[in-house]
Amino acid sequence: MLPEQQELITEPSSPNTKPVLAILTIDDDVQLFRGNRSNFADLIRTGKSHNFLVYVLTVKHLNFKRKMLEGFTYDEDNDLWIRQQFPFPDLIYNRIPLREDEMQPRTRQKIAACMRSPRVQLFNPKFFNKWSLFKWLRQSKMTRPYTPMTRRLLTQESLKVMMREFPYLYLKPISGKAGHGIMTIKVQSEKSLPYLLKVQADKKSVTYNCATLQQLWQRIKKESGGERYIAQQGIRLAAFNDRRFDLRALVQKNKSGQWDLSGLGARVAGSLSITTHVPRGGSIEDPQKLLVSAFGQDEARRLLGKTRSAALMIAKQIERGSGHKLAEMSMDLGVDRTGGIWFFEANAKPMKFDEPEIRKTSLDRIFQYGKYLLRSKK
Structure with missing residues (x-):
């Protein structure tokens, strides 16, 4: 039986003195809550190693008048999701999986309440809109050169x-x-x-x-x-074995509250695909290997440094343009055949990176930045 189909056990939560992070998602009549459960389990596990109490909280159960809220935690030994009462969170990490869920009036009201409330800090209030991203990036002479018309x-x-x-x-x-x-x-x-x-x-x-x-x-x-x-x-991207590739940067705030590159991956387009996305037939590769193959060793090293700088500059400008405090984003960057770097897309709710080192850093950074926010609040 799948974990989401198993019977949930209701238990009282033990008294808590740790910082509390709630993973915000949407309730579901069949599965109780929506979202990537293995990602949520990873967050709960990593939270423990950083001395955080982490639980899954649905919009339905987010109530600002209560000190204790109903939520879910993961019992690894028995592969079970357990329903419990948890303390009201210090931090809320928005992982509502679909735009249409986020656009529901009840969800929008609760997110707006999180942004107003002095009790809680919210990570990344909502999905990005592609048109808004390009408007924001074209407002700055520093980021404009990276944006295709x-x-x-x-x-x-x-x-x-x-x-x-x-x-x-x-x-x-x-x-x-x-x-x-x-x-x-x-x-x-x-x-x-x-x-x-x-x-x-x-x-x-x-x-x-x-x-x-x-x-x-x-x-x-x-x-x-x-x-x-x-x-x-359209940008004529550099290619590897006649298949176009682009770079995936994960940019997050670090323990000092500064934007930092958590990792850089690469995706090669499928032989019959017009995008490099893995669900559309793309494959994962090492960015250095692809860049060395296309440009040679020295130029590849220069392009990696240039990509890092571009990603951090773009993240800062997106945060400025959005008018909200952001914590992380992934972005798709292309390298054209002459070595020019281009921005294509940013995602306010990054999907899991398959590269193990990037994945570990991405989980740790959420809690390192969480500690920074709580210190700053004090």
Whole structure:
């Protein structure tokens, strides 16, 4: 029987003097709460090693009038999730897994209450919006050079103007995740079917050849299903064995409350995929190996340093633009064929990194920064 299907045991929690971190998620009628349970179990385990009490808290059970709240902890020996009463948290780590859950009125009210309350500090209030990210980054002359030209995809005419400037474009849903819904357009004016549209399916892409701009626009409208999109200048990425790759940076606040690079991974595109995301057929690789292969040893070392600096600069500007105190983000960065670095996306709720060293650092940093926040509050 799966852990989420097992019967939950209700126990009283023992008296607590430790700092308390609650992992915030959404309740679920079948599974009791939503989210990545192995990630939550890792957080509970790491919290113990940092002398924190950690539990899973649903929006439904977050009540500012109470000293004790109902939550869940993980019993590793018996592979069980246990329902208990826990102290009201000092820190809340927002891991609500879906945008639509976060947009529910009740959820928005509770998150707003967390941000107002002097009792609790909230990590990363909400998901990022792709359009907002590019607006914020273009406001600073330091981060503007890293951002591909990006516009909202509103009309057939706006697409025409963009294609005139850039014959290779990416179309991305404003609220997309893990490469879902991404399309590319290649303009080949010498051909009888000049517009080549590729649409990302599960682990491969589907290609449409369109004769006219109107045909292209109709196909894009059909594939987008009414979702809001951005159009972005296509970048010719460096490749490894003829497969494009990009870099995944995890940036977190450290024990001194400063932005720091927790790790840098790399993802290579699947042979039939237009994105490098692993769920879409991409694979994990060592960034140094890929950069050395594409640029040589010395240039690879220089590019790694440049990527680190860019990631930290971008994180600071995103935090500034958001107007909120942020704790972590992952970001997708590309290296073009001439060694230029580009920002593509940032995620306010990073997924688990598969690289063991990055994973360990990412868990430790949450509690190191948590201690910093609690010291600062005192």
